[in-house]
Each structure stands twice: as C-alpha cells, then as structure tokens.
Amino acid sequence: MCASFSGSDPLLADLRAIVGDAYALPGEDAPELLTDQLNRYTGRARAVVRPRTTEEVAQVVRLLAGQRVPIVAQGGNTSLTGGATPTAEGSAVVLALTRLDRIRDIDLENDAMTLEAGVLLANAQEAAREAQRLFPLRLPSEGSCTIGGNLATNAGGTQVLRYGNTRALTLGIEVVTADGEIWDGLRALRKDNAGYDLRDLFIGSEGTLGIITAATLRLFPQPAAQRSAFLKFAAIEDVLALFDRAKKGFGSALTAFEIISGATYELVARRLPEQRLPFPAEFGEERWYALVELSDEESDDHARDALERVIGEAIEAGLVQDAVLPESLAQTRAIWELRETGLGSAQKRDGWNAKHDISLPISRIPHFIRSTGDALRQAFPGIRVFTHGHAGDGNLHYQVARPEDTGDDYWLTHETAVRTLVHRAVLAHNGSICAEHGVGALKAHTLPDYKPPLEIALMRRIKDVLDPQGILNPGKVLLA
Amino acid sequence: MCASFSGSDPLLADLRAIVGDAYALPGEDAPELLTDQLNRYTGRARAVVRPRTTEEVAQVVRLLAGQRVPIVAQGGNTSLTGGATPTAEGSAVVLALTRLDRIRDIDLENDAMTLEAGVLLANAQEAAREAQRLFPLRLPSEGSCTIGGNLATNAGGTQVLRYGNTRALTLGIEVVTADGEIWDGLRALRKDNAGYDLRDLFIGSEGTLGIITAATLRLFPQPAAQRSAFLKFAAIEDVLALFDRAKKGFGSALTAFEIISGATYELVARRLPEQRLPFPAEFGEERWYALVELSDEESDDHARDALERVIGEAIEAGLVQDAVLPESLAQTRAIWELRETGLGSAQKRDGWNAKHDISLPISRIPHFIRSTGDALRQAFPGIRVFTHGHAGDGNLHYQVARPEDTGDDYWLTHETAVRTLVHRAVLAHNGSICAEHGVGALKAHTLPDYKPPLEIALMRRIKDVLDPQGILNPGKVLLA
Numbered sequence: 001m002c003a004s005f006s007g008s009d010p011l012l013a014d015l016r017a018i019v020g021d022a023y024a025l026p027g028e029d030a031p032e033l034l035t036d037q038l039n040r041y042t043g044r045a046r047a048v049v050r051p052r053t054t055e056e057v058a059q060v061v062r063l064l065a066g067q068r069v070p071i072v073a074q075g076g077n078t079s080l081t082g083g084a085t086p087t088a089e090g091s092a093v094v095l096a097l098t099r100l101d102r103i104r105d106i107d108l109e110n111d112a113m114t115l116e117a118g119v120l121l122a123n124a125q126e127a128a129r130e131a132q133r134l135f136p137l138r139l140p141s142e143g144s145c146t147i148g149g150n151l152a153t154n155a156g157g158t159q160v161l162r163y164g165n166t167r168a169l170t171l172g173i174e175v176v177t178a179d180g181e182i183w184d185g186l187r188a189l190r191k192d193n194a195g196y197d198l199r200d201l202f203i204g205s206e207g208t209l210g211i212i213t214a215a216t217l218r219l220f221p222q223p224a225a226q227r228s229a230f231l232k233f234a235a236i237e238d239v240l241a242l243f244d245r246a247k248k249g250f251g252s253a254l255t256a257f258e259i260i261s262g263a264t265y266e267l268v269a270r271r272l273p274e275q276r277l278p279f280p281a282e283f284g285e286e287r288w289y290a291l292v293e294l295s296d297e298e299s300d301d302h303a304r305d306a307l308e309r310v311i312g313e314a315i316e317a318g319l320v321q322d323a324v325l326p327e328s329l330a331q332t333r334a335i336w337e338l339r340e341t342g343l344g345s346a347q348k349r350d351g352w353n354a355k356h357d358i359s360l361p362i363s364r365i366p367h368f369i370r371s372t373g374d375a376l377r378q379a380f381p382g383i384r385v386f387t388h389g390h391a392g393d394g395n396l397h398y399q400v401a402r403p404e405d406t407g408d409d410y411w412l413t414h415e416t417a418v419r420t421l422v423h424r425a426v427l428a429h430n431g432s433i434c435a436e437h438g439v440g441a442l443k444a445h446t447l448p449d450y451k452p453p454l455e456i457a458l459m460r461r462i463k464d465v466l467d468p469q470g471i472l473n474p475g476k477v478l479l480a
Numbered sequence: 481m482c483a484s485f486s487g488s489d490p491l492l493a494d495l496r497a498i499v500g501d502a503y504a505l506p507g508e509d510a511p512e513l514l515t516d517q518l519n520r521y522t523g524r525a526r527a528v529v530r531p532r533t534t535e536e537v538a539q540v541v542r543l544l545a546g547q548r549v550p551i552v553a554q555g556g557n558t559s560l561t562g563g564a565t566p567t568a569e570g571s572a573v574v575l576a577l578t579r580l581d582r583i584r585d586i587d588l589e590n591d592a593m594t595l596e597a598g599v600l601l602a603n604a605q606e607a608a609r610e611a612q613r614l615f616p617l618r619l620p621s622e623g624s625c626t627i628g629g630n631l632a633t634n635a636g637g638t639q640v641l642r643y644g645n646t647r648a649l650t651l652g653i654e655v656v657t658a659d660g661e662i663w664d665g666l667r668a669l670r671k672d673n674a675g676y677d678l679r680d681l682f683i684g685s686e687g688t689l690g691i692i693t694a695a696t697l698r699l700f701p702q703p704a705a706q707r708s709a710f711l712k713f714a715a716i717e718d719v720l721a722l723f724d725r726a727k728k729g730f731g732s733a734l735t736a737f738e739i740i741s742g743a744t745y746e747l748v749a750r751r752l753p754e755q756r757l758p759f760p761a762e763f764g765e766e767r768w769y770a771l772v773e774l775s776d777e778e779s780d781d782h783a784r785d786a787l788e789r790v791i792g793e794a795i796e797a798g799l800v801q802d803a804v805l806p807e808s809l810a811q812t813r814a815i816w817e818l819r820e821t822g823l824g825s826a827q828k829r830d831g832w833n834a835k836h837d838i839s840l841p842i843s844r845i846p847h848f849i850r851s852t853g854d855a856l857r858q859a860f861p862g863i864r865v866f867t868h869g870h871a872g873d874g875n876l877h878y879q880v881a882r883p884e885d886t887g888d889d890y891w892l893t894h895e896t897a898v899r900t901l902v903h904r905a906v907l908a909h910n911g912s913i914c915a916e917h918g919v920g921a922l923k924a925h926t927l928p929d930y931k932p933p934l935e936i937a938l939m940r941r942i943k944d945v946l947d948p949q950g951i952l953n954p955g956k957v958l959l960a
Contacts, residue, residue: 109720109843110874111727156671165671168648183934187910188841190873191636191645193684194914194927195957196939200680204673221728240589247591248701251777252732297731361668363589393670394590430667434674447674454663459676461945466938477675 011069015049015093018059023050023099027086033094036085037078041441043086045072048094054116054174054182054213057095061211062180064093070471071095073207075117075149078141080357081440083153083206087475097148100213103127111219112171112188117148117212124217133219136163136255140340151212154204156436158339161392162255162295163220165436167203174214175202178467188216201462206438207473209466223295226255227303229311230278230335232322233288236366242319243362243392246292249310253303255295257392258339261369262287264346264386268338271346276334278324290391291339343388352408353386353401354418358426359435362394369396372425376400379421380414395435398422423450439477447477491549495529495573498539503530503579507566513574516565517558521921523566525552528574534596534654534662534693537575541691542660544573550951551575553687555597555629558621560837561920563633563686567955577628580693583607591699592651592668597628597692604697613699616643616735620820631692634684636916638819641872642735642775643700645916647683654694655682658947668696681942686918687953689946703775706735707783709791710758710815712802713768716846721799723842723872726772729790733783735775737872738819741849742767744826744866748818751826756814758804770871771819823868832888833866833881834898838906839915842874849876852905856880859901860894875915878902903930919957927957 015024027034027045035042046069051057064071070092074084086092100116101123107113108131115124121142128135137150139157149155150166151173163169172187175198185199202210233239239259246254262285269281279289296303307325314320326332347353360368373385382403389396400418402410423433423446433450434443448456456478463470463478470480495504507514507525515522526549531537544551550572554564566572580596581603587593588611595604601622608615617630619637629635630646631653643649652667655678665679682690713719719739726734742765749761759769772791776783787805794800806812827833840848853865862883869876880898882890903913903926913930914923928936936958943950943958950960 107841107843109724110841112841154673154677156673160670164648167677168644177934177938181934183938184932185935187912189839189910189912189915190640190842191839191870191875191915192912193634193636193916193918194912194923195919195931195935196689196942197634197647197677197680197684198935198938198942200677201942204677209676221731244589251701359669359671361587361590361592362670363587390671395671430669432667432669432672432674435669435671436673438673439675443674451675452664454657454661455665455675455678458657458663458678458946462676462678462681462942465941465945 009046011067012047014063015047015060018063019049019051019056024048027094030094033074033077033096034085036082038080041082041085043088044090045086045092045094046090048096050096050099052099054100054176057100057176057211057213058180058182060095061176061178065179065469065471068469068471069093070474072473073097073148073152073211075146075152076120076141076144078145078149079153079440080437081442083438083440083476084149087441092474095211097213098146104214106131107188108133110188112216113219114186114214114216115147116214117146117151119147121145121147121150128219131219132222134222135217136220137166137169147215148212151203151215152206153438156390156393156395158256158258158390160390161257162252167200169218170199170203170215171218172216173199173202173212175210175212177210178469178472186214186216204438206440206477208463208477209472221297224298225296225300225303226293227296227300227307228291228293228326228332228335229307230324231290231292231311231320232279233290233319234321235286236288236369238319239288239290239391240362240365242290242314245310245314250294250306253294253296253306254292254392256291256293257390258291259389259391260289260291260339260343261387263384264343264388265289267350267386268342268346271349272342275338275342275346277338278335279322291335347386347399347401350401352411353399354411354415356398356400356419356422356433357435357437358398358431358433359393359395360426360429360431362391364429364431365391365394365396368425368429368431372422375421375425376418380418441476444476444479489526491547492527494543495527495540498543499529499531499536503532504528507574510574513554513557513576514565516562518560521562521565523568524570525566525572525574526570528576530576530579532579534580534656537580537656537691537693538660538662540575541656541658545659545949545951548949548951549573550954552953553577553632553691555626555632556600556621556624558625558629559633559920560917561922563918563920563956564629567921572954575691577693578626584694586611587668588613590668592696593699594666594694594696595627596694597626597631599627601625601627601630608699611699612702614702615697616700617646617649627695628692631683631695632686633918636870636873636875638736638738638870640870641737642732647680649698650679650683650695651698652696653679653682653692655690655692657690658949658952666694666696684918686920686957688943688957689952701777704778705776705780705783706773707776707780707787708771708773708806708812708815709787710804711770711772711791711800712759713770713799714801715766716768716849718799719768719770719871720842720845722770722794725790725794730774730786733774733776733786734772734872736771736773737870738771739869739871740769740819740823741867743864744823744868745769747830747866748822748826751829752822755818755822755826757818758815759802771815827866827879827881830881832891833879834891834895836878836880836899836902836913837915837917838878838902838911838913839873839875840906840909840911842871844909844911845871845874845876848905848909848911852902855901855905856898860898863898921956924956924959
C-alpha cells in the first residue's frame with residue numbers, strides 16, 4: 001500500500017502557498033529527512049514542508065488537519081529511536097522546523113532566553129555563552145540536534161546530575177496544537193501554579209500531542225573553572241561508593257559522573273587503536289572506569305584542591321585504583337572525546353549491537369549489572385555486553401553485541417529475545433526502558449509490556465483529546 | 481438547597497464498612513475540616529472519611545464514584561486559596577488523607593524517600609535529617625501541612641531558588657484516579673522518558689484530576705553550614721542589583737533571597753512592637769529589606785567569608801545601605817521569625833487585607849512595583865500596599881490593605897476592583913496570578929480572565945477525560 005503523489009499533488013500547491021515554493025517538496029525530493037541517523041528507519045512522505053514562523057506552522061497544521069494528513073515534526077533528525085522519521089506507509093507530511101531558528105529574546109536579569117524550535121543546541125549554548133551565561137544541556141549531537149527535538153524528547157545528556165533534563169531547564173513553551181491553534185505558554189516564571197501543567201505534558205511527548213515551536217529556557221551562571229578526572233576501579237560497587245563520596249565532597253560542583261565498563265574500555269583499545277587512553281586496557285579483568293567533572297563556582301585552584309582531596313582519600317581507602325587528573329585542556333578533551341565519540345566509534349567498528357537506553361534507581365545498578373550480564377551470557381553463549389552511561393543519573397547505555405564468531409545475521413534470530421531479557425530485568429529492578437532517548441518507533445510496540453495497563457490507558461485518553469484525529473507522529477510512543 | 485443527611489445516611493454505613501466506624505462521620509461532626517485556615521470558606525459535607533491505606537482510598541473513591549458523590553481530598557487543610565474545603569452545596573465527601581502517614585522507604589544510595597500523602601512536611605524533613613540528608617521544601621506551615629497537599633499545590637516556599645518547587649523535588653507518585661483505580665507511578669528514577677509525563681499533570685492539579693496517595697521524593701546532601709544576612713536598601717532596583725551579585729558571588733550556596741518592602745517593615749514596627757527588628761524602622765522613607773541565606777557545602781568559615789566579601793563589596797558600591805550578619809543561631813532565628821511569622825502577624829493585627837500571590841519575570845519586578853502601587857493609590861486613595869516575597873523566584877506576596885480611616889466593610893465594595901487592578905497589572909507584566917498557593921476556590925472564577933482561552937480549553941479537555949463525572953474537588957481550579 002504505497003500511496004503515490006507526484007509533483008502535481010494538490011496538497012503540495014497548498015503547502016507552497018503557505019511557505020513559498022522552495023520550502024515544500026514531494027517527499028522523494030528530500031530523502032535526507034526520511035531516514036533516521038542510525039539508518040534503521042527509512043520512511044516515505046507525501047511531502048516535506050519547511051515553514052519559517054510559528055504562524056506558518058499553524059497554517060500548515062490547519063491545512064493538513066483539515067484533510068486528516070499525518071504530520072511528523074522533525075528537528076535535527078538525530079533521534080536514536082526513529083522518533084522523527086515518517087513510517088513506511090507514505091501518507092504523512094514531514095514538518096521540518098529547522099527554519100524556525102531565531103533567538104527571540106535574552107533576559108539577563110531574569111536568566112532566561114526564548115528560542116525557536118529549530119535553533120541548534122550548539123547555537124543555544126553559544127548564545128548563552130555570549131551573554132556570559134550557561135545553558136547547561138550538553139549532548140554528543142549538540143552540533144546537529146535542535147532545541148525543539150530536545151524538548152520533544154526531554155533530552156538528558158551529561159549535565160543532568162547538576163542541572164536536570166531538558167524539562168528542568170524549561171520555563172515555558174509555545175505549541176501548535178493538532179488542530180493548528182497556537183498556545184502561547186512562553187512564560188518566564190519560576191513559580192506558576194495557575195492551572196494544569198500543560199508544559200510538561202507536551203515536553204517529552206515526541207511530537208504526538210502537539211508541535212513545540214519555541215521555548216523559554218533557564219540560564220545559569222558560568223562556572224569559574226571546570227576540571228575532570230578519569231578513574232579506575234576494581235568493581236562496580238567501588239564506583240558507587242566513590243559516587244557517594246563525590247556527592248558529599250564536591251556538592252553542587254559535581255556536574256558529571258560517567259562510567260565505562262572494563263569490557264567497553266577493552267573494546268576501544270582493540271577496535272580504535274588511534275584513541276588515546278588514560279590507562280592501558282587490562283584484558284579479561286573486571287574493571288570499571290569513571291569520568292568525573294567538576295564545574296567550580298570559585299576558581300580553578302578550588303576545583304583542583306577538591307579533586308585531589310576527594311580522590312586522594314578514595315585511593316587511600318582502596319576504592320579507586322588509579323586516577324588521571326588532566327592539567328591541560330587538551331588532556332581533558334581527550335578523556336571526554338573517549339566518552340563522547342570513542343565508545344561509539346569502537347562499537348560501530350565492532351558491528352551492529354542492540355542498544356538499550358535504560359535507567360535504574362542508583363542503588364540497584366550493581367545488582368542489575370551482575371545479574372543481567374550473567375543471565376545474558378547464560379542464555380546467549382558468547383554474547384558481549386558493553387556498558388557505559390550517566391551513572392550519576394542511574395542511566396546506563398547497555399549495549400549487547402553478538403558473539404565474536406557470529407555475523408550480523410545473529411540478530412535476525414536473537415534481537416527480540418535479547419531485548420526482552422534486558423527490559424524484563426530493568427522492570428524487575430524498577431527501572432525504565434526509555435531513559436533519555438524516548439520511545440519513538442523503536443519501543444512503541446513494547447512499551448505496553450513495561451507499563452501498568454492503567455498508565456497506558458491514561459496516556460491514550462490524553463492522546464485522544466489532544467489529537468483526536470491521531471494525525472500527530474503516528475506510530476510513535478503509542479500505537480493506534 | 482441544603483442536602484441533609486443524618487447519621488442514618490446509608491452512604492455512611494458503606495464508608496464505615498471500608499474504613500471502620502471511627503473513621504467515617506457525618507460532615508457536621510467534623511467542622512474543623514469544613515472551614516479553611518483563613519476562615520474565608522466554610523463548606524458543608526455529607527460525610528468526612530479518613531482512610532488508612534491507598535487501597536482504602538481506592539475503595540472509597542469507587543464507592544463514591546459509583547454514586548456520583550463529589551470528593552474533596554484534604555491534607556493538613558492549610559490551603560491559602562480555599563482549595564481543600566468543600567463548597568457550601570453540601571453533597572461532597574471530604575476525604576482526609578492524614579492517616580496515610582507512613583514513611584514507606586528511604587533509599588540512601590539513590591537519595592530518595594517514599595512517603596504517604598498524609599505525612600506532615602515537618603516529619604518528612606525530620607526523616608531526611610535522621611538519614612543525614614536534606615529534604616529542602618520549607619514552608620511556614622510545615623508543622624501542619626502534608627506532603628500530599630504540597631504535591632497537590634506544587635508548593636513553593638523559601639528554598640525554591642536553589643532546589644525548585646515541590647514538582648522539582650518529586651521523582652514519582654501514586655495516584656487514585658477518579659474511578660478508584662490505583663496508578664503506581666512511584667518511580668525513583670532521574671531519567672524516565674517512557675511516555676507522557678502524567679506525574680507532573682497530577683502534581684499541582686489540586687485534587688481535581690486524581691488523588692495523590694504517596695510520593696517518591698528527592699533527597700540532597702545536608703549543607704555543612706547555613707548563614708543568613710539581613711540587608712537594607714534605598715530602592716528596589718538596588719535589591720535586584722544585589723541579587724545579581726549574589727547569584728554570581730554565592731553560586732549554588734544561595735538558597736533564599738527574600739524581600740520585604742519598607743511599608744511592610746514599618747507596619748511590623750507599629751503593630752507588632754514585640755518583634756525584634758534588625759534595624760529601626762524609618763517611617764515614610766522608601767526602603768527595601770532583603771533576607772539572604774547561604775547553605776554552604778564546605779564550612780561555616782567559607783560561608784562567612786563569602787557573605788562578608790559579597791556584601792562588603794555591595795556596601796562599598798553603594799548598593800546596600802546597611803547589613804546585619806548574625807553570628808548566633810538566636811539572631812538568625814529572629815530574622816527568619818520576622819519573615820515567617822512577624823509579617824503575617826502584623827498584617828493580621830492591621831485588619832483583613834487582599835492578598836495576592838503573584839509571580840513575575842524578575843526583570844519586571846521594579847516596574848511592576850512602582851507602576852502598580854501608583855495605580856492603586858490613584859484609584860483607591862489612602863490604600864496601602866504591603867509587599868514581601870521570594871524575590872529570587874520572582875514571587876511576590878502583594879497584600880493590599882484598606883485605607884487606615886476605613887473599616888473592613890471597605891472591602892465589600894472594593895475587593896473585586898482592587899484584585900482586578902492588581903491581576904491585570906500582573907498580566908501586563910507577563911506574570912502569573914497564582915504563583916505558589918494554587919488556584920483553589922479563590923481564583924477559580926477569575927482564572928479564565930488571565931489565561932489564553934485555548935489554555936483553559938486544553939485544561940478542560942484533560943479534566944473531562946481524567947474525571948468525566950466531574951466529582952473531584954468541584955468548584956476548584958476549573959469551574960464547570
């Protein structure tokens with residue numbers, strides 16, 4: 001069932017009347033918007049439209065809603081769960097928000113800035129920096145993802161420990177509803193209890209309840225200094241014991257606490273020999289590594305003293321086996337590069353793996369890691385687990401790779417079983433199967449297995465009243 | 481139309497079958513639950529029921545929903561907007577949650593505690609303290625308000641600047657829905673993007689969408705030391721200039737930034753002579769006062785040094801006219817007592833006043849204060865404005881008192897006009913007419929005047945699907 005619409009599609013003419021000829025195309029003329037960045041989902045679209053203003057978005061939505069045409073809002077198309085690409089069915093219009101790229105206002109006294117959805121995260125960070133402020137959301141994809149996508153997925157990243165997810169950074173939003181009305185919820189208030197929290201309902205709803213077109217975001221003081229450290233541990237329990245000391249010893253200066261498993265570290269050493277490593281890999285040993293970042297409000301000396309004190313004490317107590325405390329920016333960059341690109345590149349060279357973006361109560365991490373790893377290895381002999389993640393947020397990226405002596409066709413028969421085992425273990429540890437990447441297309445069909453039926457029913461009721469025609473991003477989050 | 485139900489009301493027998501004879505009474509036998517703490521709203525109730533467990537709450541709700549009986553959930557009955565008392569109509573049952581008072585779990589490694597809705601805020605603080613942690617919500621009513629009420633109203637208080645409102649302190653909730661089902665959303669996760677944010681929809685909905693029966697709350701490290709300072713300013717602009725310096729100079733140690741207008745301070749001197757004041761009142765002069773609190777992660781010396789440095793520099797720059805930096809706990813308590821009880825007591829002795837709980841972008845505070853004060857005095861000669869509030873959150877308690885030569889009957893003819901003037905000014909400054917006290921009964925009828933119609937319509941749609949019979953706390957937030 002492949003709907004086919006040529007350039008003579010009358011809808012295209014109507015879209016062009018709103019946005020201009022150059023900004024509405026048949027779907028097949030914009031293939032880069034139809035495939036997700038992991039090349040896992042390739043969809044089809046009746047048209048691709050790129051409005052320039054909120055008013056144009058509203059007009060486009062009214063036009064499409066009037067004809068019950070599905071709408072897939074898209075920002076930087078960096079979703080890791082296929083959340084921003086259309087399905088294969090082909091009747092949807094991709095509504096690209098990248099031309100809504102204005103910074104509308106920066107209010108320094110109120111520590112707030114108002115941006116349109118299409119502003120790149122890196123540009124939002126830069127606008128804050130130019131105003132002598134910090135916008136703390138930090139993601140590997142910051143050069144290509146947009147604020148609208150960050151909001152649609154309630155993006156997390158590496159600074160959540162201190163500053164929270166995107167939700168926590170947001171004061172107000174502007175939304176185009178499923179029938180093309182504009183809700184101006186762009187409030188710049190720290191306290192506002194006048195009615196229901198619609199803002200947080202739209203945030204994280206992945207374009208299925210409304211289309212976020214702008215947001216008022218919180219700004220923070222810039223830290224006086226940042227320092228990182230890279231640490232080696234003998235066991236995951238020691239990592240968490242250090243995390244406890246770090247929370248006490250660094251207080252709110254602790255902005256990141258990332259972990260890397262020994263197996264993941266070894267994989268980098270094997271597959272990505274050009275990556276500089278702080279310590280030589282120790283093959284076959286149980287090891288854990290952590291990357292700790294301090295953002296100090298006082299001074300670089302203050303940060304160095306705190307790091308040396310807390311880590312020195314932890315080494316003396318036998319919790320930390322070894323530590324690298326970079327003195328130069330280049331050294332610091334190298335350990336962050338390992339975290340932000342090295343791990344991913346090494347895994348890519350190793351072959352496709354089954355990625356799980358999960359979260360757990362922090363207290364359950366050691367048991368989860370040991371018991372789930374054992375269960376996987378028992379059920380799937382030779383299988384390999386590569387774990388890293390934002391341990392300070394209880395968020396693990398738990399990647400399962402096929403046995404070395406198999407090929408990618410291993411996944412044809414094993415993917416579902418592996419995912420089910422991992423997700424059931426997450427559920428048994430009171431965790432979430434969607435920590436920071438959203439549900440998207442990837443997990444829409446499994447979500448009902450990991451949520452109370454009542455919760456799915458409540459979500460469905462809300463979806464039905466905010467998008468009664470079911471035209472917003474169908475096939476994502478909730479299946480029809 | 482006064483429904484009358486004697487002790488032979490069959491509903492009472494059914495309620496007693498669920499909760500036990502002692503815990504279901506005719507409404508007239510529990511008058512303390514029918515009047516709000518400000519003595520502004522006295523309602524009537526068919527019955528008052530005090531379940532002990534979530535399961536009992538669910539059974540009670542199923543019983544009442546089956547008969548379309550309205551349900552008014554109540555915690556400590558400390559609402560400042562009549563949000564927790566029944567209306568005069570008399571058919572509702574008050575569902576008191578105070579017997580759900582268990583601390584279910586404290587997970588130190590995960591910095592989370594799970595409490596039932598009826599736990600007193602002071603007891604929650606104490607449970608955290610005993611576990612060497614901080615639960616940072618702090619309100620004047622903490623000895624009598626409950627966690628459930630804090631969640632229902634998304635309570636604010638004096639630590640929002642650093643820790644956020646109740647919403648920001650909450651990881652998960654348990655809710656009994658309008659048809660008596662139990663939603664277990666008690667997750668203890670820092671990242672969870674598996675579906676729509678139902679949690680935040682229930683938080684702040686004032687018992688109109690569901691009944692929160694338990695919550696998992698965030699815990700924080702205890703500060704090493706706390707220090708406060710009381711400052712005197714010549715103008716509101718100087719207060720905000722100091723706030724800017726304080727954010728930079730104190731960083732995340734800045735936990736409170738409270739302000740008091742000169743007129744309010746003078747009123748305390750006149751009406752409450754027993755209250756110790758840091759400075760003598762200066763009658764008739766424009767003055768502002770601020771109470772600054774640091775919660776230092778390092779040490780008491782570190783806090784003192786920071787306070788002395790930042791405030792010393794501000795005095796030299798002419799921003800601050802005078803400062804008191806208490807050295808003893810008793811002195812510190814005295815200035816906080818002025819803030820937390822003195823202002824209210826002095827106003828109470830002065831007579832009833834029209835209280836406004838408003839929030840503004842911080843940058844708009846000076847213009848709002850000057851222009852709204854002028855407009856009030858012009859429209860209502862002799863009227864007096866007493867302002868204090870959480871300036872660091874943009875949250876003002878803006879209290880308007882009748883002219884001194886009038887009596888309380890002044891309000892019979894002027895209350896609506898005064899409130900309208902203030903609220904329109906708030907709207908013109910992009911503020912909120914309900915900052916931290918909620919909408920309740922007090923503002924339910926005016927809310928639609930200060931919200932976009934679309935927002936009210938979206939709220940209405942959500943209310944209609946989560947409480948289709950309209951039995952949850954009728955007359956509050958949204959009118960039928």
